[in-house]
Amino acid sequence: MRRSKYIRQPHLLNNGDGPRLTTSAMIASIAGPDQPTKPAPFGHTLAAIADREPRILGLSADLAKYTDLHIFRAAHPDRFYQMGMAEQLLMMAAAGMAREGFQPWVTTYAVFASRRAYDFICLAIAEEMLDVKIVCALPGLTTGYGPSHQATEDVAMFRGMPNLTIIDPCDAHEIEQAVPAIAAHKGPVYMRLLRGNVPLVLDEYGYQFELGKAQLIRDGRDTLIISSGLMTMRALEAAKELQRDGVDAAVLHVPTVKPLDEATILAECGKGGRLVVVAENHTIIGGLGEAVAATLMRSDVRPAAFRQIALPDRFLEAGALPTLHDQYGLSTGRVVSAIKGWLNE
Amino acid sequence: MTEIGHNVSLRERARRIRRNALRMGEVQGQGYIAQALGVADVLAVSYFHATNYRPEDPEWEDRDRFLLSIGHYAIALYAALIEAKIIPEDELETYGTDDSRLPMSGMAAYTPGMEITGGSLGHGLGIAVGMCLALKRKSSKSFVYNLFSDGELDEGSTWEAAMSAGSYKLDNLIGIVDVNQMQADGPSLGVMNFEPLVPKFEAFGWFVQRVDGNDIDALVGAFDAARHHDGVQPRLIICDTKMAKGVPFLEARERNHFLRVEPHEWAEALDIIDAGAVA
Numbered sequence: 001m002r003r004s005k006y007i008r009q010p011h012l013l014n015n016g017d018g019p020r021l022t023t024s025a026m027i028a029s030i031a032g033p034d035q036p037t038k039p040a041p042f043g044h045t046l047a048a049i050a051d052r053e054p055r056i057l058g059l060s061a062d063l064a065k066y067t068d069l070h071i072f073r074a075a076h077p078d079r080f081y082q083m084g085m086a087e088q089l090l091m092m093a094a095a096g097m098a099r100e101g102f103q104p105w106v107t108t109y110a111v112f113a114s115r116r117a118y119d120f121i122c123l124a125i126a127e128e129m130l131d132v133k134i135v136c137a138l139p140g141l142t143t144g145y146g147p148s149h150q151a152t153e154d155v156a157m158f159r160g161m162p163n164l165t166i167i168d169p170c171d172a173h174e175i176e177q178a179v180p181a182i183a184a185h186k187g188p189v190y191m192r193l194l195r196g197n198v199p200l201v202l203d204e205y206g207y208q209f210e211l212g213k214a215q216l217i218r219d220g221r222d223t224l225i226i227s228s229g230l231m232t233m234r235a236l237e238a239a240k241e242l243q244r245d246g247v248d249a250a251v252l253h254v255p256t257v258k259p260l261d262e263a264t265i266l267a268e269c270g271k272g273g274r275l276v277v278v279a280e281n282h283t284i285i286g287g288l289g290e291a292v293a294a295t296l297m298r299s300d301v302r303p304a305a306f307r308q309i310a311l312p313d314r315f316l317e318a319g320a321l322p323t324l325h326d327q328y329g330l331s332t333g334r335v336v337s338a339i340k341g342w343l344n345e
Numbered sequence: 346m347t348e349i350g351h352n353v354s355l356r357e358r359a360r361r362i363r364r365n366a367l368r369m370g371e372v373q374g375q376g377y378i379a380q381a382l383g384v385a386d387v388l389a390v391s392y393f394h395a396t397n398y399r400p401e402d403p404e405w406e407d408r409d410r411f412l413l414s415i416g417h418y419a420i421a422l423y424a425a426l427i428e429a430k431i432i433p434e435d436e437l438e439t440y441g442t443d444d445s446r447l448p449m450s451g452m453a454a455y456t457p458g459m460e461i462t463g464g465s466l467g468h469g470l471g472i473a474v475g476m477c478l479a480l481k482r483k484s485s486k487s488f489v490y491n492l493f494s495d496g497e498l499d500e501g502s503t504w505e506a507a508m509s510a511g512s513y514k515l516d517n518l519i520g521i522v523d524v525n526q527m528q529a530d531g532p533s534l535g536v537m538n539f540e541p542l543v544p545k546f547e548a549f550g551w552f553v554q555r556v557d558g559n560d561i562d563a564l565v566g567a568f569d570a571a572r573h574h575d576g577v578q579p580r581l582i583i584c585d586t587k588m589a590k591g592v593p594f595l596e597a598r599e600r601n602h603f604l605r606v607e608p609h610e611w612a613e614a615l616d617i618i619d620a621g622a623v624a
Contacts, residue, residue, distance in 0.1 A: 084505075091471075099476060101483075104475075
């Protein structure tokens with residue numbers, strides 16, 4: 001049950017238990033207090049590769065500033081198209097431009113691309129295998145503004161769309177590498193965007209993005225965490241904490257959710273005796289967790305146990321992002337406690 | 346002014362387009378025949394007066410793009426593409442059969458000359474907007490035609506596209522609305538009242554003409570005016586057409602969105618069309 005707006009919370013009025021977090025901006029930072037970050041890695045990278053690739057165009061539906069596309073717009077004003085607050089048109093126009101030989105990069109929020117513009121991406125773009133790149137902010141639970149802005153089921157919807165490649169990058173380092181790789185890939189791509197000051201995590205591990213490849217970021221004997229997007233950052237933080245408690249956790253990062261790197265997933269899960277945990281910033285239905293589970297079942301690969309860290313099948317509440325990540329199990333602390341609990345079952 | 350001889354020839358083109366459509370309909374025994382007969386004059390003027398293309402090279406860069414937003418009108422466009430020699434005539438026997446290049450609903454991947462995949466209604470005009478913007482980037486002189494239906498005026502995406510075309514002043518876009526007053530659930534205005542259409546599109550910044558879509562001379566005048574209009578704005582030709590035009594016993598049917606025609610009636614319909622042939 002969601003909290004009813006009609007029930008007043010008296011303790012909020014008299015500030016009974018000290019300061020509390022506020023929801024703040026629509027796009028809350030996912031960076032920790034002392035975490036290194038990079039500003040607008042998507043916008044800067046796209047602007048840079050567009051210098052040498054004249055086919056690249058940028059389109060937005062009144063959200064350039066909130067998808068970091070304003071960086072591209074400033075660098076290449078004549079190659080930016082404002083399509084108004086009209087996501088159906090955004091996708092149709094991109095399809096038309098791709099038909100004429102251009103490579104349009106369109107940005108909006110993930111809720112609008114998935115829920116509002118699905119038919120237009122499906123028929124006008126994906127069915128035609130057109131070279132359109134769809135880059136969307138606020139994937140999963142990355143805003144405290146409630147269900148209108150929380151794209152908790154975008155991956156489930158887009159996994160069902162043939163021809164569409166789905167990328168869920170972890171951090172600024174990966175976005176900088178993924179954008180040129182996506183540009184070089186011919187065909188439609190959906191990328192979940194982290195924008196603003198984006199954490200820098202994977203550089204520490206010497207990681208190199210490869211489209212279509214899952215990569216083991218760290219190895220471990222006790223449990224294997226398979227993750228995508230910002231949950232890889234949380235998984236790596238959790239692994240460090242678990243290490244201090246004597247738990248050896250491996251992390252397999254799966255930035256390409258579709259097509260899924262089944263060979264690597266099967267190879268890692270086949271190294272027997274480990275608890276496998278799939279962690280994703282997405283509803284438990286239809287995302288990476290179910291994709292991995294089906295892959296294992298189809299190939300008769302059975303890990304010691306299989307568990308999921310994902311958002312519940314509910315419309316989520318509004319609030320401050322750290323509060324919500326803790327409430328719904330995506331915070332590092334909740335990942336650590338969940339894994340410890342499962343290892344003790 | 347257009348020469349009379351030229352228009353006679355366009356009438357003959359329209360007659361052959363109707364004939365091709367009826368022959369394809371006969372393969373299936375049913376279909377969107379009434380729409381094809383109704384829009385045949387519009388297609389004749391489009392393909393044999395107002396559109397630049399090379400039959401042997403459907404992807405010629407300098408062609409005018411002709412988008413069929415209404416996927417189920419594929420039978421009508423195939424009939425025109427056959428007459429335009431973009432598709433060989435013998436292929437009409439394969440219409441809607443397995444492995445044919447002529448599926449029941451138009452798809453770009455299947456058919457030469459089919460620029461887009463229509464059928465999910467309300468897509469064509471927005472794709473046309475993107476193509477027009479792209480053609481301007483390429484300094485192309487080509488026009489983009491988008492043929493859509495009165496039913497597609499119900500779709501919100503059509504109006505998103507209409508507003509953006511006006512905002513971007515797309516003078517290389519020519520919209521053609523086939524107002525045949527019939528949708529799947531019945532007469533169009535009963536499904537949703539989209540009138541008054543002319544002031545609506547004018548308010549969106551378009552240069553709008555409304556003509557009898559079964560009057561070849563009127564259509565020639567409208568297409569000429571659309572192509573040569575001085576205003577920097579998108580152009581719309583609203584074509585009021587009659588469902589099943591040219592075959593009176595089919596025109597008379599009340600529910601003709603998807604026509605079922607008895608086997609003996611095909612020959613009867615073809616005889617009526619052939620009676621109008623120009624020697």
